[in-house]
Amino acid sequence: MFLTEEGTVHALDDTCTHQDASLAAGWVENCRVECPLHESTFSLRTGEVDQPPAKRGVRVHQVTVQDGEVLVELSTAAPQLPPGVEVR
Amino acid sequence: MSLAPDGHLLIIGAGLAGYYTARQMRTQGHTGPITILGAEEHPAYDRPALSKAYLCGTTDLCDLYLDDPSDPLDVRWVRSDAVIGLSTQPLGVQTASGTFYLGDAVVIATGAEARRLGGHAIRSVEDAAALRAAPLAGARVAVIGGGFLALETAATCTTRGAGSVTVIAGEELPGLRRLGQPVAQALHRLHQEHGVRFLGSARALSVNPVPAAADGCRSVRPQARQPAALQGSQAPGPHSITLSDGRSIEADVVISAVGAVPATGWLTRSAVALDPVTGAVLADDTGFTGIPGVWAAGDCALWAAQRTGLRPVGHWQETVDQAQAVASALLGGIPSPMQEPYLWSDQHHVTIQAAGMLALADEVKVLAGTIESGDLLVSYLRDGTEIGILGMNRLREVVRWRRSRRVRPAALAA
Ligand SMILES: Cc1cc2nc3c(=O)[nH]c(=O)nc-3n(C[C@H](O)[C@H](O)[C@H](O)COP(=O)(O)OP(=O)(O)OC[C@H]3O[C@@H](n4cnc5c(N)ncnc54)[C@H](O)[C@@H]3O)c2cc1C
Ligand code: FES
Numbered sequence: 218m219f220l221t222e223e224g225t226v227h228a229l230d231d232t233c234t235h236q237d238a239s240l241a242a243g244w245v246e247n248c249r250v251e252c253p254l255h256e257s258t259f260s261l262r263t264g265e266v267d268q269p270p271a272k273r274g275v276r277v278h279q280v281t282v283q284d285g286e287v288l289v290e291l292s293t294a295a296p297q298l299p300p301g302v303e304v305r
Numbered sequence: 306m307s308l309a310p311d312g313h314l315l316i317i318g319a320g321l322a323g324y325y326t327a328r329q330m331r332t333q334g335h336t337g338p339i340t341i342l343g344a345e346e347h348p349a350y351d352r353p354a355l356s357k358a359y360l361c362g363t364t365d366l367c368d369l370y371l372d373d374p375s376d377p378l379d380v381r382w383v384r385s386d387a388v389i390g391l392s393t394q395p396l397g398v399q400t401a402s403g404t405f406y407l408g409d410a411v412v413i414a415t416g417a418e419a420r421r422l423g424g425h426a427i428r429s430v431e432d433a434a435a436l437r438a439a440p441l442a443g444a445r446v447a448v449i450g451g452g453f454l455a456l457e458t459a460a461t462c463t464t465r466g467a468g469s470v471t472v473i474a475g476e477e478l479p480g481l482r483r484l485g486q487p488v489a490q491a492l493h494r495l496h497q498e499h500g501v502r503f504l505g506s507a508r509a510l511s512v513n514p515v516p517a518a519a520d521g522c523r524s525v526r527p528q529a530r531q532p533a534a535l536q537g538s539q540a541p542g543p544h545s546i547t548l549s550d551g552r553s554i555e556a557d558v559v560i561s562a563v564g565a566v567p568a569t570g571w572l573t574r575s576a577v578a579l580d581p582v583t584g585a586v587l588a589d590d591t592g593f594t595g596i597p598g599v600w601a602a603g604d605c606a607l608w609a610a611q612r613t614g615l616r617p618v619g620h621w622q623e624t625v626d627q628a629q630a631v632a633s634a635l636l637g638g639i640p641s642p643m644q645e646p647y648l649w650s651d652q653h654h655v656t657i658q659a660a661g662m663l664a665l666a667d668e669v670k671v672l673a674g675t676i677e678s679g680d681l682l683v684s685y686l687r688d689g690t691e692i693g694i695l696g697m698n699r700l701r702e703v704v705r706w707r708r709s710r711r712v713r714p715a716a717l718a719a
Contacts (some may be wrong), residue, residue, distance in 0.1 A: 223322060242700035243707050253700035254649060270351055272373045301363030
């Protein structure tokens, strides 16, 4: 879950699509999160990746904020896990 | 001096530096043709996983390709054709197959080759595949070298079920000289906990096959396929390693991770200046070699700041940053600033990240964590000022540190 400086809330899978790194430890700027390990950054809105080493975007979940409560609707799409990592 | 928008860029070497230079040229708007000449038969691939996930068997070569098949770079790739010579007039290169390629600019990105003491080494995917196929389970493994590559490989061998793993690091604690006491102690402890044994400051002098007779039942197969250029024994079967302190140890699998040599043999008779010690292509801090139209980036190169010890050599991020800087310089735009040096390594579920000018530090201070728990956060200082940081499983802290020091192009232009 990310809260941007602009006050928007976003929900993404935590695992980077390149390797097993937690995106929650990454850096958020301009509505993108930069992976804490290598160069790739992901859009908080669409999950799309901008540059290698990651090639695939990360799965995003639908977020609505109602009366200060954050509601997350989990995506039904398959997660984009890095090679060798399985759903825990 | 910059390349015209429709100019032909020749990139020599289809590795990380070659791929990223091409990618940056396209991102920064170059529309002219780009040709990448590579000696290997594979599409350009990323090397870090070779000593980790690939060696464990959890990743395959196709996962490591740098170019995205669903969104490929607009580049002409030529594979399996090594470049053997550079011509400055006309500007171009000659390949082993007898083709001459003309270019309006040439970027030298041929990387480095493993220094081989004997046994296995890990630089190419073939090296890693050979080690991946080796019977590691239950085997006595010896790793020569004390750098990150050696330690990562040792860690992976324990994951693969090696019977024993011995590291001949050549220093009392692994990484002591480069990373300081606390980190070296923490690394030592981390590996010992996973059953890795160290031999202190002893260095490996030579690696020799154990004669079949001494072994009783095993026969040492002939070495006919061993390329003449490789030093040391590559024969399968047990080897004996002679150490500098007079001891010798025996191992079923020997891996040398004792550094790399710039792959610049093809330039020795060219006008390009090479470092007299390492043979690296000498360049300024934009990658320019001093010869009109000729640039160099990645592990084959030694930029001015690396020569003076300000920046490290042989790391992924350094190569990527250099590729970006070369592309900016080639296109005559605002020079892209080099960020604080950054490197990482994965060993036994611990991610080690270091940023800044560690080599210049005269003081090391533990900020958080302990040697025992393997979660150190360490600050490197010079004359009392912080110049670097190292974290073990400290992703957040290292990201923050790097971000707080990020140099923006605008800051340079001002
Ligand atoms: C096993 C391993 C693990 C690593 N792990 C890490 C890590 O965890 N963290 C980190 O920061 N860094 C790591 N690195 C370092 C990083 O991968 C290198 O810095 C990077 O690969 C350098 O890129 P390069 O393009 O300069 O060289 P390379 O990747 O070596 O590519 C050079 C290419 O040029 C080709 N070539 C050579 N000579 C010729 C010729 N005459 N004609 C045509 N082509 C030629 C080669 O075949 C090769 O394909 C690791 C390296 C290795 C080998
Ligand atoms: S782990 Fe995220 S980019 Fe490599």
